[in-house]
Structures are given as C-alpha cells and as structure tokens.
Amino acid sequence: MIVSRTPRVRLLAVAAVVLALEAAGCCAAPDERTDEFEGTVKGDELEHIRDNSGNDDQRCDSACRTLVVGEVENVDACEAVGPEDNPDAPWDPANTEVSITCTVTFTPFVFCTGRRPQGHVEADVAVDSRASWFAVHAHLERASVTAFSELADWLQRRRAPFPLVARCCEAAVDEVRHAEALEALARRDGAEVVPPCADPPTDDLFTVALHNAVEGCVSEAFAAVVAAHQAAHARSLELRALFSRIAADELRHGQLAWDLHAWLWDQLTPEQRDALARAQTRALTDLAASSRQAAAATPRELGWPEPEHAVRMAELFARRLGADAGLAA
Ligand SMILES: [Fe+2]
Ligand SMILES: [Fe+2]
Incomplete structure (x- = not known):
C-alpha cells in the first residue's frame, strides 16, 4: 500500500454524510445509475481541492464528487470553468469559485422514512x-x-x-x-x-x-x-x-x-x-x-x-x- 500524499481529512464532512444516511433509516441498496451534475465549488471546499489534488484532472474529479449525493462509483467526464474574467484557468489561486459540469456513475442515497415496524418491543434494560x-x-x-x-x-x-x-x-x-x-x-x-x-x-x-x-x-x-x-x-x-x-x-x-x-x-x-x-x-x-x-x-x-x-x-x-x-x- 502506498499513500503518497499527506492525508488531510475534514472529519465534519465525513460525519455529516454518515449521520445523514443513518438518519434516513435506509435499508435496501438502491441501483447504480449515471447522471450529469452541474454546480460550483468555492470557499474552504475550493481551497481544499486546489491544495490536495495532484493535477487539474484530479481537482475536477474531487470537485465533481462534492456535487453528488450518493456513493460515487466513477467520474466518467468532468469539465471545470473559471469565473468570467479567467474561464480557461479554473484552478488559478486568484479565482474564488469554479463551475463544474460532470457525468458520474453513482449509487444515490435513498432518503426513506425511518419508521419502526408496528409491534416493535423496546429492550428491557436493567x-x-x-x-x-x-x-x-x-x-x-x-x-x-x-x-x-x-x-x-x-x-x-x-x-x-x-x-x-x-x-x-x-x-x-x-x-x-x-x-x-x-x-x-x-x-x-x-x-x-x-x-x-x-x-x-x-x-x-x-x-x-x-x-x-x-x-x-x-x-x-x-x-x-x-x-x-x-x-x-x-x-x-x-x-x-x-x-x-x-x-x-x-x-x-x-x-x-x-x-x-x-x-x-x-x-x-x-x-x-x-x-x-x-x-x-x-x-x-x-x-x-x-x-x-x-x-x-x-x-x-x-x-x-x-x-x-x-x-x-x-x-x-x-x-x-x-x-x-x-x-x-
Ligand atoms: Fe471524551
Ligand atoms: Fe475525545
């Protein structure tokens, strides 16, 4: 196993996804599908992506993944565009936001109602x-x-x-x-x-x-x-x-x-x-x-x-x- 880059983790983002899925009380695994996503990345998110990815393709890939609510299988295509005054250099540190268009194969999180079945018996706790x-x-x-x-x-x-x-x-x-x-x-x-x-x-x-x-x-x-x-x-x-x-x-x-x-x-x-x-x-x-x-x-x-x-x-x-x-x- 080789981890070449210094591992940098934003725990709050990881915890939020885990808790959102659990709160949904989902049971069945939904089907994988392919869709196009559009959005912008900015602020800390943009800074993190710019500093922690090896090249522009990886930056686009990471930015795209922030737009998807689900488990990403693969980013099939990704395009990044900078702001109006600098569209061709999206990852220039001077830019405060980057527009992303990408095609992703992913498994969506299904937010179903977390209801307990009728007749559920609470544990008899001593x-x-x-x-x-x-x-x-x-x-x-x-x-x-x-x-x-x-x-x-x-x-x-x-x-x-x-x-x-x-x-x-x-x-x-x-x-x-x-x-x-x-x-x-x-x-x-x-x-x-x-x-x-x-x-x-x-x-x-x-x-x-x-x-x-x-x-x-x-x-x-x-x-x-x-x-x-x-x-x-x-x-x-x-x-x-x-x-x-x-x-x-x-x-x-x-x-x-x-x-x-x-x-x-x-x-x-x-x-x-x-x-x-x-x-x-x-x-x-x-x-x-x-x-x-x-x-x-x-x-x-x-x-x-x-x-x-x-x-x-x-x-x-x-x-x-x-x-x-x-x-x-
Ligand atoms: Fe503690
Ligand atoms: Fe502690």
Missing part, C-alpha cells in the same frame, strides 16, 4: 446495565485526559507548532468535563468508576504516530459520530444535551487527530507511512464488528444505533474516511 455503561465510559473519558496531557507534553518537547499543543491541552480539559459528567451519572445510578491506569508512554515518533493514527483518527473520530447519534436519539433530554456537547468536543478531537497525523506523517519514512496506512485500514475494517458488539451491549435508551444500523454507519464511515485519507479500499 438499571445496572445503564449504570455500568456510564461507569465504563467515565473510566474511558478519564483515560483520555491522561492521553491528551501526555500528547501535549510530547508535542511540546518535539517543538510541534503551538496550535497543536494548545489544542491537545484544550482537549484534555474537555475530557475532564466528559469524565466528571459521566462519573456523576454512574454514581447516581449506584455504580463505582474504576480509575484508569497505564504504563508510561513511549517517546518514539513512530509509536506516537501509530497510536494517534488508530486511537485518534479512527476510534475517537468514529466515537464522535456515535455521540452525535446519541445526541439525537437518547431518550432523556438530559442525555441528549450531554451527548450534544460530547459530540461537538469529540468531533474537534477527531479533527485534531487528523491534523496531528498530517504533521507527524511528514516526518516519517515511506515504510513507516505504509505501516500507518495499513494499521488505519485494519482499524477501519474492524469497526463494523466492534460497533455491532457495542450496539448490542448498550441500553437502547442511551441512543446508540441498533446493531445493524451501527454496522452500516461503521462501513460508510470507513469508506468515506478511507477515501478522504487516500487509503486502499
């Missing part, structure tokens, strides 16, 4: 299951405080750009809030929270990069998507409000992981980059099975998707994230 869910997640949030504090220290020693260090410090503060909120809920439900413990961290660049590539770029990023689902589906207003705050924080943490990944990537050898890409691909592949398990174990009132929904969310997340990061399918 109180101690809910309490133990809070206790386990409070424990994990507390472990995240240590993870971000150690990472901030490590980055400072490595003279990393100040904003990366500062974002890690802010993330550690976020994780304290998450831990305290979940610890309070666990205790209110009568559960004890076991404090985390860990071996001292390794100083080595590759080890840190590998850990971030899997724990941050995949696990924490997907946790952000699941938290957003909980924010919409948890049964109580108290929990929906809590998961809304956690989801917003975790999305920032997932994006931080990808920004760190790009900074670390540039310091690695080709063999080390290859190892990172393989580890991320494996982690993305494993997400479906682990999500099914977690969904089955989580009381429904906490807003996790049903196991089959969780699998589809994980698979779509893996596809979109893998494509953005340039990982092999």
